[in-house]
Every structure is written in structure tokens, then in C-alpha cells.
Amino acid sequence: MKIVKWYKDFNELIMFQHSVFSLPFIFIAMIVSADGWFGWQLLLLGVLAAVSARNFAMLVNRYLDRDIDALNPRTRNRPSVDGRFSQTQLRLLILINALVFIATAYIINDLAFWLSFPILLVLGGYSWFKRFSELAHLVLGLSLGLAPIAGAVAVEGEIPMWSMMLAVGVMFWVAGFDLLYSLQDMAFDKAQGLFSIPSRYGSDCTIFLARIFHAIAVLFWAFFTAMASLGFFAWLAVFVGAAMLVYEHRIVSRDFTKIDRAFFTVNGYLGFVYLLLIIADRMAG
Template identity: 25%
Template sequence: MQTPEKATGAVADASRGNWLDRYAPEWLKPYGRLARWDRPLPLLLLFWPCGFALALAALAEPTRGFDWWALILFYIGSVAMRGAGCTFNDIVDTDIDMKVARTRSRPIPSGQVTKRQAALFLVLQALVGLVVLLQFNATTVMLGVASLVLVAIYPFMKRVTWWPQLFLGLAFNWGALVGWTSQTGSLALPALLLYVGGILWTIGYDTIYALQDIEDDALVGVKSTARLFGRRARLLVALFYAATVVLWVTAGLLVGAGWPFLVGMLSVIGILGWQVRTLEPRIPANALVRFRANHWVGLAFTAALLLDLVL
């Protein structure tokens, strides 16, 4: 008997009745699933570092103001490059995805899309990202091109290191650097603190995400911080989150942020603290909900910076 996912082509770990499955034409659905358009929240985890970097740069030079057009461009670029990264990841991980219950319904292992078709779709998305990138200054363009190295190596890291979450953090938070340089033309300490804080944040939230697959990962030999940390997962996630807050607050203070920013950061601390306090590592659904809450962390941090800029 076919499962609902197999009958409709839907992916097992996507929300039932998501917009892609409900409204997209049939020919587009497999490609949308490759690009994870059926799961928009993780896209925002790639986008928000661009957003809070733009806000931090605006605080560093308040007379310039916040660049809303750059924010729109970075959102379009995030959609394209997150989709390209996921497509590349699925091409590389087909053999693993076929062995894991949560991922075997993805388009390539389920036969909805061939690897060749996926590769062509990957190139198309990368070209969209390139067009967006070329709207910025030379430093930002060079940084954007350099990020492709991280995108290329990330899918292989789960095979060779217990710290693939670190490499995801390096790639996913690159927007903190390009967002800053798009406004300033060069890197500076606040942007670097923002970036390192984002890396630690990603290690924390992706460890939570990896708790869903810990048994399957052990069977197929995939490494992760969730497996490495074991029973200490909650404690170590808490430490990574705490270090994130320290670095982000320091970055804000270095550009002159004051009490409105610090008050706004209480919401960031509250969301991160709730995740740790209520995390049940052995319950996959619990981990997924706490992982998804990190979209609100990025939004809250950006809002805290903008609040200070306004007040």
C-alpha cells in the first residue's frame, strides 16, 4: 500500500498541505521540493544574517539609514542560493537519503527528478543568485563568490567530521559578512563578531534539528553534533546559544547600540532559553518545533537593532 507521500509526491518532512503541494503546477512541484520551497522557514535562517547585518551597518552610520532595497535583493538571493544549496546537497546525498525514513521521499531518491535535471535546475538557481550579487560593490561580489566553496564542501562534511553543523554555520551565516560589506565596502570587527555568533547559533539549532535523525544517522554512518553530544545535547546547545548572545550584544555595543537594543535582545534570550528548557531530545516532533522557532530569533535580533536605530 502506498504512503500518502508516495502517492502524491509530497516529501515526508514537509508540512501537510503546504502552499507548494496545494497550488503549484504538477511539473514544478518536484523542483520546488528540491529547492525546499515547501519549507520556507529554514530559508529565513539563511536570510536573517543578511537582515541583521544591514541593521548593524545602519547603526554604525545612522545618517545612511536602513537599506530596504538591499534587504529585498538579499531575500531574492537567499531564495535562489538556499534552493541551489539544497539541490546540490540532494544530488550528493542521494545514497544516504534513500536509507533515511525522513528523506527517502525527496525528489531524487523517489525518482521524481533525475540527477541531470537537478543539476540543470541547480545552475539556473545559481545564475539568479549571481544576478542579485552583481547589484552590489566589488568586495561584496568577491565575498559572495567565495561562499560557493563552503556551499560545495558542506554536503561531504557529515561523512568526514562530527561537526557538519559547524560547516553549515560557516555557509548559512555568510550573509552577515556580505550584508555588512554591501553598506560599508569593507569588513570590520562588529561584522566578524556577528558572523561568529551566527555560526554558534547555527551549531545550536542544527544540533536540535539533527536529533530527529539520530537513530537513522547511526545506522548509515552519518556524523553529527547531535550524535557527538549525546546526553549532553541540551547543555551544549545552551552554551552555544549563550555564546551567541554575548557575541551579538558585543557587536551591537561596538556600533553604539544602547538601551533599546538591549531591551530588544531580551526577546532573543527568551526564545533561545525556551528552546533549551523545553527540549526533549528523544522526541523528534519536539526537536522540530524548537528548531523552527529560530526564525523568530533572527527576526527578533534584527528588530532589536532596528528599534535602536529608530529610537
Template identity: 30%
Template sequence: MGTTTEDNGRVFDAPSDNFVYSLLPRWLWPYAQLARWDRPIGWQLLMWPCFWSAAMAAAVTAEANAFRPGQFIAHLLLFFIGAVAMRGAGCTYNDLVDHDIDNQVARTRSRPLPSGRVTRRQAKIFILAQALTGLAVLLSFNVFTILLGFASLAFVAIYPFAKRFTDWPQLFLGLAFSWGGLVGWAAVFGSLSLPAMLVYLAAIVWTIGYDTIYAHQDKEDDALIGVRSTALLFGEKTKPWLVLFYAAMLALLVAACLVAGLGWAAFAGLLAAGVMLFYQIAVLDIDDGAQCLKLFKFNSRVGLVVFLGLVAAIFIG
């Protein structure tokens, strides 16, 4: 049980060698922890669907000899900033909603709110600051993309409560976390079409898969306090479900690339990503919390490989 870290300002399940603890003043540590800056995997996983969609849109423009490298780079930078800001705001909001639950879970009771290092009022002010940063990024795009970005807030608001009313909170996380699959395309074309929708759906099932692995870390505590998850729902049948989700992700991305008319490089990236995805399933031990966390984080590499294949498709087809 001894997981609180009020004496040293650290969080139990975050790496102690992160830049947060070497570069930021100590008074900022709790805010960095609320935003999960010491755990970059979250913003990375939020960012990849944005990057996939942006790269796919860029590859389509390249086929039409209308590729704008400056716009592509600028969009990637904006999506990076937006992912860090909005993931931080979402985590802070989630911690406010789950304040009492986090205090009952061994892995989370050392977080800033349950440990008392940040007040609820301070957390709310911090949400506002991060949300304004995200808004500044969103306002850099066309009107359609701005409206699309605001539409995502419905899923963002619902997600923290999903574990209380459904066995599928990972689905609601996917609906929110995958929105960049739509935004990246809309930022280029000012509209949506089938490839973007397929990328969005692919990112949703990917999210359900990797977050089910993540949720296996907390399944004992979740069962005790009545919190629901796909990890508890699937139990010993988790691996067959992961095969379904990861196969669906790959199939949807293959379909998106076909509809968009992309070349062989994009499919090579998907093949490599597929090997990485099914490696996770092969080695997964759902009763090993440390391994579950490691495999969850491994998905950022999967996202990178998919992205690199799409970038290659811009230049070599």
C-alpha cells in the same frame, strides 16, 4: 518505513498546506521540493544574518546622519531573493551529493531524487538556474561584496561532505549559512570591520545550536548508516552544549552592538531573543522528533526578534 509519496507527489516531512501544492502546477512540485520552497525555514535562517548585518550597518550610518532608507530596503529585498535562490541551489546540490544516503533515511527517501521524480541531470540544470539568480543579486552590490560572496562558495561546496569526515558538520553549515553576517555590512561600507565579524561568529554558533536540535530527528538512521552529527556526538549532553552555543551567540551579538555603538533598542531585542533561546533548551526532548522540528523552526522567530531590535535602533537608538 512507508514514507515514500510517489503516488501523490508530496514529501514526507513537508507541510501539505504549503502554497507549492495549491498554486504551482504539479510538474513543478519536484523542483519546488528540491529547492525546499515548501519548507521556508531554511531560507529564513539563511536570510536573518544578512538582515542583522544590514540593519546594524544602517544603524551605524543613522548615528552619522547618513542613513539611506531606500538603500536599506533595496538591500533587504535583494537579500531575501538571494537567500531563497541560494538556499534552493544549496539544497539541490546537497540532495545530489546525498542521493544514496537519502534513500536509506526514512524522513528523506520521499524527496524528488531518491523517489525518482527528478533525474540527476534535471537537478543539475535546476541548480544552474538558481545559481544564476543568486549571481544576478550578488552583482547588484559593490565589488568587495561580490568577491566576498564568491568566497562563501568554498564552504557551500564542502558542507554536504562534512557529515562523512567529521562529527561537526553543523560547524560547516554555520560557516556557510552565516556568511550573510559579513555581506550585509560589506554591501553598505564596501569593507569589513569588527561588528560584522562578531555577527558572523554569532550566527555560526547559533546555527550549530539549532541544527543540532534538527539533527536529533535523524540520529537513529544516521547512526545506522554511519553519518555523523553533533546530535550523535553530544547525545544526552545536548542541553549543556546548547547553553554554551546560545550564550555565546548572545554574548557575541552584545559585543557587536557595543562596538557598533548601538542604542538600547538593539539590546532589548537581544534580551527577548535570549528568553526565546533558553526556552528551547528548557522544553527540549531530544527523543521527540516532532518537537525537535518545531523547536528548530522556532529559531526563525528568534532571528526576527533580533532583527526588529536592530531596526528599532536605527530610528530610536
């Protein structure tokens, strides 16, 4: 029973369900790179790399944000704050996940291994940035935007230009919905002097910037589709993704209390719908 409780606490700590945001775009890049199925070995290694990298990022965030989270009513009951995980345990988990990610990258190929170190620096940088710069939203976006580049590197051993376009699209998609999600903590961030865009510029500016970011995301998804010479279903994925983002903004603009619905449900489905349409495109091609 202790193991079950520990697992539940750990899952609450890292919020594993949020992996739905990056995993689909890793596999999209791998499918496009391989022009179809890329093999079971790369599938397992890709999942292991993605999960360990995300665990590392979340654990660093939880570790560095303990003081802030303890003051926020929305986050004061997190396992990193209420004593379920000690500072020593958090540091150990951070180290373990970093080593797993580096080791997995080493097995994949040389480029993946050498890129694993700067990737970890980016993944761990988000928590620092929000203490002194409004660019923290884009840093978070970059963290997830690296996923499709990593997927392409795993298959090809190089960074194709179309993966850069897909990465930029993912970066602005994530930064856009992080802006909307940050509206929940606007008053708290302002009181604590944190550098979120909502706390610095207000809700109207935040929503406007989120719309701009999401428009840029759709534009770069279109660039990706064209540069990778994809077909009808890939273009349909761009259209469906745009429609889902429009729906997300309609939800948030009507009622801030539904931000969780927009953040988790709409964005979670977006990645998987995009992945399914890319699979359909490769099968049709």
C-alpha cells in the same frame, strides 16, 4: 497545472520556508550599516542573493545526499529521491542558482562579487563534511553566519568588525539548533557511519554542546551590539534571543518528539523578533 505542481515540488525540494533563518540577519546587517533604510534596490538585490545562495546550498545538499536520503525513513520521499527531480535537473538548478548569485553579487559591488566564489564553496561544503567530520554542524552554522557579513558588504563595500561578531553569533546559533535537530537521526546516522555529534557522542553530550553553542551565540550578539554602538532595543534583542533559546532547550529536553516545534517555530520567530527590535532601535536612535 504542471507549473503549479512543479513549483510545489521545487518548494518541497528546497524548503523555502527555512529562509527565515538567514534573511533577518542579512537585513539586520544592512540596517546597521546604513544606519536605517538602505533603499529598494539593495532590498531586492539582497533578497535575490540570499534566496539564490540558499537554493544553491539546499540543492547541492539534496543532490549529494540522494543515497543517504533514500535509506532514511524521514527523508526517502524527498523530490530528489523519489524521481520527481532527475540528477540532470538537479545539476541544472544548482548551476542556475550559482550563476544568479554571482551575477547579483557583481551588480552589488566588487567585493561582493569576489566573495561570492568562496561563499559558494562554503555553502556547498556541508554535505561533504558530515561524511567525515563532526564539524559539519559548524560548517552549516558558518554557511548561515556569512549572511550578516554579506549584508554589511552590500551596503558598505567592506567587512566591519561588528559584522564579524554578528556572524559568529549566527554561526553558533545555527550550529546549536542543528545539533538538536540531528537528534532525530541519531540512530540512523550511527547505523550509516555518518559523523554527526549525536551519533558519535549521544544525546546528553549533544544537548550539552548545543547549550554551550547557544551561550556563545548570545555572547557574540552582545559583542555585536556593543561594537556597533547600538541602543536599548538592540540589547533587548539580545535578551529576548537568549530567552527564546532557553525556551527551545526546555522543549527539547522534555520531549524529543517536539524537536520540529523547537527548530522551526522558535528559531523562525527568533530571527524576525531580532530584526524588528533592530529596526525599532534605529528608529529610536
